[in-house]
Amino acid sequence: GQNIDQPTEMTATEGAIVQINCTYQTSGFNGLFWYQQHAGEAPTFLSYNVLDGLEEKGRFSSFLSRSKGYSYLLLKELQMKDSASYLCAVLDSNYQLIWGAGTKLIIKP
């Protein structure tokens, strides 16, 4: 079967750095996505990795290791507005997105 694992909840302090991990086992791999979802709202696209390595976009970075079936999202200089759920999704061999349950990130002042 297909499986994506993320921690259910994480807590971090404003101004700090947090790393959200995602491990996956899917039928094929055509890329990995990270989305941000604020409570009661739709997910918004953050990043896409298809090759191994680190992709940086401002305060957010995403890393992929295909051999390990592993990715992480790194958030720097945390702000209160970063409090949200972060969803990991893998594009499988049929080019369909398989979604993790999401990690709820709580930022404390």
Added chain:
Amino acid sequence: SQTIHQWPATLVQPVGSPLSLECTVEGTSNPNLYWYRQAAGRGLQLLFYSVGIGQISSEVPQNLSASRPQDRQFILSSKKLLLSDSGFYLCAWKGFGEAYEQYFGPGTRLTVT
């Protein structure tokens, strides 16, 4: 730029009643369209996707159906709602080319009572 609309934003329906949720996309042609459901505290479950008018693929057997009567219109329906149909319904589109990311509409929060 592309815009995706969904309505209604919220809906409270009794068990056994019918359902019709509508999604429209502006600013693009022949997009791939998707219907997802998200239960409270859970990930997204793909319900249906469509690659063109009249072309619907169902991912999960259930009492829901989808239709695509026009290029940029995607409709989710049910003849008789169940309590388990409660959730957050999201419509998404994906353009062609190498970008595979999907973009979501604002969603409809459905409560079946």
